[in-house]
Structure formats: C-alpha cells, structure tokens
Amino acid sequence: MSRPSSEAQYLARLVPPSVAATGINRRALLRGALGGATLLGATSLLAACGSGGGSGSVPADGALTIGSSASDAVPKKALADVVAGFKEPGITPRINTVEHEAFQENINNYLQGSPDDVFTWFAGFRMQFFAARGLAGDISDVWQNVTGMTEALKKQSTGEDGKQYFIPSTYYPWAVYYRPSVWAEKGYTAPKTLDEYVALGEKMKQDGLVPIAFADKDGWPAMGTFDQLNLRINGYDFHVGLMAGKESWDTPQVKNVFDTWRRLLPLHQPDSLGREWQEAAQAIQQKKAGMMVFGMFIGEQFNEGADREDLDFFPFPEVDSRIGTDAIEAPIDGYMMSARPKNEPGAKKFLSYLSSPAAQDVQVKANPTVVATNSAATTTGYSALQKKAIEYVASAKSIAQFMDRDTRPDFASTVMIPAIQQFISNPNDIDGLVKSIESQKKTIFTG
Amino acid sequence: MTTQQTAPPKAGAAATAPAGRVNRRVRRLTGLDLVVVSLMVAIPTLAVLVLVWFPAVASVLLSFTNWDGVGSIGDIDWIGGTNYVNVATNYPPFWPALQHNIIWFAVLFLFATPVGMFFAVLLDKEIRFTRFYQTAIYLPVVLSLALTGFVWQLLYSRDQGLINGLLGTQIDWYGDPNYNLWAAIVATCWKHIGYIMLLYLAGLKAVDASLREAASIDGANERQTFFRIVFPVMRPINVIVLVITVIESLRAFDLVWVINKGRNGLELIAALVTANVVGEASRIGFGSAMATIMLAISSVFVAIYVTIVTREERQS
Amino acid sequence: MTAVLETPPGTTGGSLLPTKHRPGPRRILLHVFLALASLGFLFPLVWAVLNSFRDYEYTAIHGYVSFGGFTLDNYAEAWVRGDFGLHFWNSLIITVPAVLITLLLASCMGFVLSRFSFRFNTTLLAVFLAANLLPPQALLIPIYRMFRSAEVPYWLSDSGTLLNTHLGVIAVNVAFQLGFCTFVLSNYMRTIPREIYESARVDGASVTRQFLQLTLPLCRPPLAALATLQVTWVYNEFFWATVLLQSGDKYPITSSLNNLRGEYFTDYNLLSAGSVLIMLPVLLIFFLLQRQFVAGLTLGATKG
Structure with missing residues (x-):
C-alpha cells in the first residue's frame, strides 16, 4: 500500500x-x-x-x-x-x-x-x-x-x-537481506538483538550455510557494516559527528564498534577482500549464504520475477537497548x-x-x-x-546516507578504505587502527 | 609503465663501437638548411621538455603544497615538507608499498633475470625448433600487463580458477593478502622472463664468436666458457638489465591496478600515487610527495642507464 | 631486440658457429625441457582461448577441469556487450597517428644527432632517453592540468581542451616513446657511411633532400622494426588512456578492459572471449611480422 x-x-x-x-x-x-x-x-x-x-x-x-x-x-x-x-x-x-x-x-x-x-x-x-x-x-x-x-x-x-x-x-534502505524461502525451510526467524543475530549465524553455520555473505574488494561495501554497528552502538548523533570529523576515532565508542565487529567476523564469508559485492549477493541468490548487510540494490543480482520476489530484509539488530534501532541508512x-x-x-x-x-x-x-x-x-x-x-x-x-556520502571523499577513500580492509585482514589491533585513523584524519580535516 | 616501454638497451653497446667520426660541424649549414635542422631538433625536443620534463619538475614543486586539485594554481599554500612527514609517519600503506616494490624487484632480479638468461643461453645454440621455443617464451611480452592480469585471473580465481580446481584448494590468489603479491609477481615474471631472454639473446649474439672458439680450443667446457668468457663480456648488458629491472619494479602499476586498485596486500608506490591524485580524493600535494620519492629513486638508476648507453657517444 | 638496428646497411649477419651435434641423450633432455617450458609459457593463453569457446552453464556445473560444452556464443556476446567495434576503432585512431608521428619526429631528431655534432649532442640524447624511463604517475597531475587549460578548436575536441581527447593521448604517447625511438634511430643512422652524405652535398642536395632521399630509405629496417614494436606498445598502453579520457566511449580497447570487468565479472568464459579478442591484434602483428622481431634478435648481432 x-x-x-x-x-x-x-x-x-x-x-x-x-x-x-x-x-x-x-x-x-x-x-x-x-x-x-x-x-x-x-x-x-x-x-x-x-x-x-x-x-x-x-x-x-x-x-x-x-x-x-x-x-x-x-x-x-x-x-x-x-x-x-x-x-x-x-x-x-x-x-x-x-x-x-x-x-x-x-x-x-x-x-x-x-x-x-x-x-x-x-x-x-x-x-x-x-x-x-x-x-x-x-x-x-x-x-x-x-x-x-x-x-x-x-x-x-x-x-x-x-x-x-x-x-x-x-x-x-540498507538492512540485512535474506531469502524467505531458505529461512522458511530452515525455520529461521529475524533476530531482534545482537545475541540472537550471533546465535542465528551459528545455527546457519551448522546447517552448512555461510551465515553472512560479505565482500569488500572495492572498499566501500564493508563501510555499510561499520555504519550499521556504529548507529546501533553509539547512535545517530555520534555517527554524524564522527563522519563530520568532529568526534575522535580514538575513543572507547569507536573501539567498541570494531570490537563488536571483530566478534561477528567469524560469521562473515571469508576472503572478502578479493570478492566483489555482486559475487557475495549471488551467494545469497544461490542460497549458499544466509544473509547479507547490504543495500536494497542487492536485488539487481536476482532474476526478474519469482526469484526477485524471494527477497526480504530485517533491520540490523539492536545492540544497546538504550540506543535502539530507529536510526537507519537510506x-x-x-x-x-x-x-x-x-x-x-x-x-x-x-x-x-x-x-x-x-x-x-x-x-x-x-x-x-x-x-x-x-x-x-x-x-x-x-x-x-x-x-x-x-x-x-x-x-x-x-x-x-552512507559513510562515503556523509564524510569527506578524500577521508573515505584514502583513509577509511585501507583502514577497514586492514581491520578485516587483521582484526586484532584495534587500538593501533583507531589511533592511525585519528591521526590521518587530522591531516585531512584541517579546515 | 609496461615492461616494453623501457628502452631496451643497445645490446652490443660495448661490442659495436662506431668507427671514428670526423667532426661534422653544424656551422657548415646555411640558410634554409639551418632552419630545417633547427626545426628537426626543436619540435621533438619541445615535445619531450613540455610533456615530460616540465611535468616532472612541477610534480616536485606540488609535493610541497597542500593543493586539493580544485581551483587555480595561484591559490596554493606552501606547506614545506609536511607531506613527506605525513607519507612516512602517518600513511599506513606507504611502508608496505615500498616493501612490496622491493620484493617485486628482488624476485624479478634474482629469479626472472637468471631464468631469462638461462633460456637465452640454451636457445642461443643452433638447435632445432629454437624458433618455436623462442616464440613461446617471448609471446607474453607482446601482451599488455593489464591483459596479463586478466589472463591469469582465469587461473587464480578462488571459485572458478584452474589452480584451485587442480589442487582442490580454496585460496583466493588475487584477494588474499598472504598470496596476492606473489600471484601478481608470478604473472609479471611470465612477461619479464621472455623480455630478459630477448635482451640476453641479443647480447650473446654480440659476443665475439672467436672468443668462444678460442676458449673451446683451450679445452674449456660450456659452463666455463660462459662464466669466464661470455658473462664478463656481457657486463654492460648485465648492468642495463639491472637498471631496467629496478625501474620496471618501481613503475609496476597496471597489473595491481586491474586486480584491486593496489590495495589489500598489493600496495605499490605507483598505485598509491594514482589513488591519491586521481581518485575522488584528490590529495594532490600528498600524492605528489610520493611521486617525488619515486622520481628520486628512479633518477639515480636512470642516470646510471643513460651514462652507460651514451658513453660511447662521448668517447667518439 | 635492437641488435638489427645497429647493423650497418649492406652488411650481412656474422657467421654463426657451426655447432651441429648428433642428437645425444643430453640433447633430447634439452628438447624435453624446452618443450615443457614453452608449453608452460603458452599455457595461460591456451587456457584463455580454450575457455573462451566454452559455455558458462556447462563449466559452472562440471567445473573447469572438464571437457565439453563448446560454443561460439561468448565471442558474439562479448563483442556486443563490450562494444568492441567502437573500442577497436578508438585504439586504431590513437595508435596509428601516435606511431607515425613518433617515428617521424624520432627520425628527424636522430638524423640531426647522428649527422651533425654539436656541443649538446650527448646531453640532448640523455634528455630524450631519460624521459622514456620516468614513472608516468609522477607526471600525471601537471599533464592533466596542462591539457585541461590547453585550448584547441572545437572541431578537434568537443570540450575545447586537450583533455578527454584522443589527441591528448596521442601527444603523451609520442612524447614518451620519442626517447627510445630517437636513440635507436640515431645509433643506426650513425652507421651510414659519411661519404654518402659528402657526395650528396657536393651534388648540392639540401639537408631536407639528404634526409628524405638518403637517410630515410636506408633506415627502412629499423623503421619497420620500430613501427612493429611501437604499434604493440601504444596499443597496450593503459595508464594514460585510462586517466586522460573520461568518456567510456572514447576508451581504447586496452583501457576498456576494466569496464568489461564490471559487465561480466563472474562469467569467466565471456571474460576469456573478451581477452582473446583484445589480444588478437597484437598476436596477429606478432605472428605476421615476427621477422621484424626475430630479425632484430638474430641478424648479424655479432661484431663485424
């Protein structure tokens, strides 16, 4: 309607x-x-x-x-x-x-x-x-x-x-996309909280599915995951301030985002840095993967008609009940x-x-x-x-909007793309990562 | 920026010294001849100065500014060496990139070059099918590096590649930062070996046949002849191959750019420069600082190269 | 490669040592090794060609280590989807003028450098040669700004500047290739006996006539070899075309590769067909004019 x-x-x-x-x-x-x-x-x-x-x-x-x-x-x-x-x-x-x-x-x-x-x-x-x-x-x-x-x-x-x-x-909108037919068959329901999200991922793993389809060869798709987590963990105002260069990256808030993401990474499709988003989307389309944090244009990789109708989404789950889930990206x-x-x-x-x-x-x-x-x-x-x-x-x-639309393009492309890719290949040095982002940020947001 | 674009050295630089020249002075020229000769020199020189040397100098100057690539050049702020400090201390991809360039060079020089030389020695002999063998090994040299990247992708692809299909592995050769540099270097070697082979084939042909004859009469075997007689005579070509390899390693760009824009394990200086000055980002001053570092390194080797290949001019 | 180019006109190749061996076990081993190595080098190309003729559905199901599913459809589809006709045309109208202008200017420069000696002879040659080796990325921004502010008539460029024109790409290619060609040609021209020019001069031939009627005809061999090399190099050029041209419909074929990847990133058979189509012209040149390449290698490189 x-x-x-x-x-x-x-x-x-x-x-x-x-x-x-x-x-x-x-x-x-x-x-x-x-x-x-x-x-x-x-x-x-x-x-x-x-x-x-x-x-x-x-x-x-x-x-x-x-x-x-x-x-x-x-x-x-x-x-x-x-x-x-x-x-x-x-x-x-x-x-x-x-x-x-x-x-x-x-x-x-x-x-x-x-x-x-x-x-x-x-x-x-x-x-x-x-x-x-x-x-x-x-x-x-x-x-x-x-x-x-x-x-x-x-x-x-x-x-x-x-x-x-x-x-x-x-x-x-950006959200978590999945195929209802797969979920109906396996009896999955949309998770409301991060814990449920993780539990669902573990279950998918046991069922032989890749829980979260993931690709970041082009550098921008993973920004979507960062944005979702930051909106859930720190809320809209912090996110916007961070993107505008006003908040520091070297803070417990940002570290918390990366830390949460690090815990989720084992549920993500491996080798994401060599994969283009279309291939990850096709893993959903071919029912090899359970869900994917992405924009609605994921549907482009589906065939017209019944195939594309078998596509649905749910909001990225709640992480902090004080923040809730009412901030989204569109x-x-x-x-x-x-x-x-x-x-x-x-x-x-x-x-x-x-x-x-x-x-x-x-x-x-x-x-x-x-x-x-x-x-x-x-x-x-x-x-x-x-x-x-x-x-x-x-x-x-x-x-x-999206990280690369809400912040300076030079910051997004020369600092954040390498930084997020660095995080994905080595998620353990979060302190060093945010420190480096913040110090590079200062050379770009000079005005 | 491809291997082919380097001037191949004069193969027999040392071997074919020109006959002594009598001075042919320009001052003999008069009237129209003088005009024609001046134009013949001026037009190409102008092209090279305007399109190569002036931009090189300008890049060096830009590296001391914080220009973002928008607006007139008059508005530029001079910020001294800040860009260089930031490149070295505040840009995580820089040092890995430099390291990758060095690895790239090391493999090309320590592996591809000896292999190319080895093929040249084998194929220099009068054996049957040598044309076929040479053609096969040289063939990749005519392909662009960008295309090389694509051709190898068919072997390297994680899900559809031949290598994983044969080995039963699931390695993403171009995507996994543990492997992708090596995968790209293998693809480069595929082209580079043929190129080196060509240079040495020409070099070997330039070695005076009587030298080898004398050596074999003295009872030296093939290996002794090669290492004691042939290799030392090819010294100029060896140095030139070294210089070319350094420069090609420094300029390596096309291959990693088509693979993943030189990110995630494939950082190379040339790709970082491009990403900073061409991308949506436009950090011109910052990118130019890295470009200047490239220029500085390459100019040392360019100088060596030019000295060697023009030495004979000065002598004559 | 350049050996032939230093051969004085009229001399023939030095005698090669007669090294006929009876085929012994070592010789057979050598052949086996070389044959395997050759196949190894050819393999990636053969693989691309092979897969370009295979149906995607078939390989998707049976995997690539299989046999069957042969088709020609990939070529037809790659041609249409990649707009190959247009991009080949773009390559043609960049490559041909670039090579012709490069050879003309290099001949002029090489002629003067070899025919006359003046104080800055070597310096000039060094300036040309070094230009050939500088990293192009380091020169990008100034060239970009220069082209953007270089006004040219509208009939030459729909933007009124050199940017986003084939003319600009041609100019950069010429400037970058000049060093190498000048060097080779001047070396070759120096081997032309001085007496020929002397007698021409006595006959009252102008410099122009000497250049056109004496030097250039004698330089046919290096010009042919250089033309062959330059065509492949300019055709293969990726960086300048990618950054200086902005409309996808102006890209030459080598730069349009990246666009193609977006078009069919997972259908590797289609990608193979596209790659084969792109390499076809250089392979054709290579096989048809291999004499130029091989001659460059083998002809009389031995001294004397």
Missing part, C-alpha cells in the same frame, strides 16, 4: 547530516537569502553572456550528454528507459556510461575536465563537497517548478550556499548538472523531467530495487519489498 503521508514523513526526516549536526547557521541562511535576491540579476547577466560566449550556446544538433555510472545491467537499462521517455523537440540526449567504480574514483577530474551536461551522483555531503568547489551547476530555477518533493529532500539537494545542485531520483541517488554545461537549457529541461513522477515511474519499473523519491510517483506497481522499504524508512527516527 502506498502511503504518501508516511513517505512525506520519511522525507521530512531526511535532514543532511551536516545540517543536522550544526543546525543551519545564520551565515548560511544569509548567504541563501542573498543568493535568492541576486538570482534574477544573475540569470539575466548569464543570459547576456551566454548569447555571446562560445561555451554558453546550445549545440546546433541539440545534443545533451548524460554521464552515467550506471554500468550494471539493471540500472543501465533503467536509465536508458528513462532517457527514451524524454521527448523534447530539439534535444537529443546521449548517455555516456563509465564503469561505476571508475566513475566515482574519477569524479574530481571528470568535473574539472569536460564533464557531461548532466551526470549521476549522490545526495548529502558528497554532493555539497563538489558544489562548494564550484564544480556543479546551480539548478535552483529547476527546483522552483519541482513538485512532489518534500522540503527535506530539497535540503538534501541544497549546497552550503543555499542553492540547489541536485535532483533526487531514488533511494533504498542513501539517495540522483542527478546533477555540471558547472558549465554545453546545453544548459536542455540539461535543465531534462533534470526537471527526471524529478517528475513520470520519469521516476519508468526508472523504478526498470529497476525495482529502489524506491522513487517523488511522492506522486505510482506505488501501486511496487513489489512487496519496495513497499516494505517505504514503510521501513518512514518508521525510522533518523536517517544517515
């Missing part, structure tokens, strides 16, 4: 961690107001420049390029369908797909080089980081005509300067415009289309492992899993 009201509630809680942590300070508000006041003047000025300048003009053939990191089969087709549904005379969109890891790793150079007019990206700090460096195009005017997006979503799309730089498209994916698009009018029309329920319906239909952000999107065709995802997110009290 679709419940727009509860979805709106969900979206209302989607406050960017950076904003939630500091509150919107007066300077940002002031800047926002100033931005609004000068908007009209600025656009007319831009228009004047545009007609004369070479790069501001629209390509004669109406070409509109879209840089896409959707290289896996399911999302790739989804974007192709969305673009096919964009029928605007005089604009010919073309998708440039780059393998998603490569796209993300290269984003900095990509945006400074010759980026496509529109490109796929993520909400939150990871968007603001590039917006603040002048690498993203201001699309506040597109937002003026956007309907069906909550104020919270708009905040997630807003840079530090109060302007909008992002069009949300879809989101998906990252938002969407689109941005580059700072100097070759076809700005086309890009804005296209972005406006992307925010529409029509486009999001097409996207979600082709990729049923995500949920549309627009509250007017049709939810009647949603699978049971998608409906559950909406409810799950709506019932959460606070929502984080």
